[in-house]
Amino acid sequence: LPEYQTSTETGNRTLWVVMVIMLVASIVFTGMAWNIPVSKRLYHIVTTMITIFATLSYFAMAAGHGIGYHHVVERESHKHVPDTTKDVYRQVYWARYVDWSLTTPLLLLDLCLLAGLNGGNIFIAIVADVIMILTGLFAAFGSEDTAQKWGWYAIACIAYLVVIWQLAYHGRATAMAKGGKVGKFFAAIGGFTLVIWTVYPIIWGIADGSRNMNVDQEIIAYAVLDVLAKPIFGAWLLFTHQSMPETNIDI
Numbered sequence: 035l036p037e038y039q040t041s042t043e044t045g046n047r048t049l050w051v052v053m054v055i056m057l058v059a060s061i062v063f064t065g066m067a068w069n070i071p072v073s074k075r076l077y078h079i080v081t082t083m084i085t086i087f088a089t090l091s092y093f094a095m096a097a098g099h100g101i102g103y104h105h106v107v108e109r110e111s112h113k114h115v116p117d118t119t120k121d122v123y124r125q126v127y128w129a130r131y132v133d134w135s136l137t138t139p140l141l142l143l144d145l146c147l148l149a150g151l152n153g154g155n156i157f158i159a160i161v162a163d164v165i166m167i168l169t170g171l172f173a174a175f176g177s178e179d180t181a182q183k184w185g186w187y188a189i190a191c192i193a194y195l196v197v198i199w200q201l202a203y204h205g206r207a208t209a210m211a212k213g214g215k216v217g218k219f220f221a222a223i224g225g226f227t228l229v230i231w232t233v234y235p236i237i238w239g240i241a242d243g244s245r246n247m248n249v250d251q252e253i254i255a256y257a258v259l260d261v262l263a264k265p266i267f268g269a270w271l272l273f274t275h276q277s278m279p280e281t282n283i284d285i
């Protein structure tokens with residue numbers, strides 16, 4: 035008999051709660067944008083788009099859309115009889131990957147603008163980030179074979195290292211060059227981002243990768259991370275920007 039790994043009421047309620055948090059953040063960030071001149075709103079616009087995309091993606095997932103089933107054949111060993119196999123179907127929320135492929139480049143754009151990175155470095159960071167998310171999607175769905183799955187995962191991790199290199203090395207240098215205040219703020223919010231983002235592949239490995247976490251636990255883990263990475267990150271960036279003119283940007 036096949037085994038179905040699906041979310042329950044707990045996971046579903048969590049998805050609705052996060053959707054409301056993302057919606058409230060979008061409204062608050064929009065209100066903040068209205069209070070400053072149009073020419074100075076780039077951080078606000080980018081950040082609001084991030085939470086709007088997240089609102090839509092959480093709405094889809096909570097409503098039961100954007101979900102697929104990943105089929106795996108698990109081998110079961112027995113003591114005195116030959117091994118048998120079991121078909122496992124696990125819910126995978128592909129809506130997340132649609133969300134991440136749009137919102138993680140925008141989050142990086144916020145950080146790149148803050149750091150004052152040049153166009154070339156910004157472009158490398160964003161393209162590497164998109165490669166990370168899409169190869170992560172292949173890891174989640176593309177293959178039933180474990181070795182291939184972890185192969186895609188490894189490629190995604192290499193792309194992630196490229197992102198980190200652009201931000202932590204080049205970004206930190208240009209942020210420091212903008213002066214101590216911006217340098218310190220970039221180090222703080224960039225360090226926060228690095229820690230939060232690095233937990234995503236860990237959760238993925240435990241949940242989707244090795245199925246040691248059930249679907250509800252996975253939803254809750256990503257919910258906490260998403261709230262930190264989007265509304266909390268965004269509020270920190272926008273409030274600091276308003277009180278620190280050195281973070282102003284020319285574009």
Ligand code: RET
Nearest residue numbers: 170190191194231234235238260263264
């Ligand atoms: C995957 C799996 C493959 C390996 C790696 C991953 C990294 C994902 C990251 C996601 C960040 C998401 C954010 C969402 C916004 O709220 C795709 C999980 C490295 C870093 C910040």
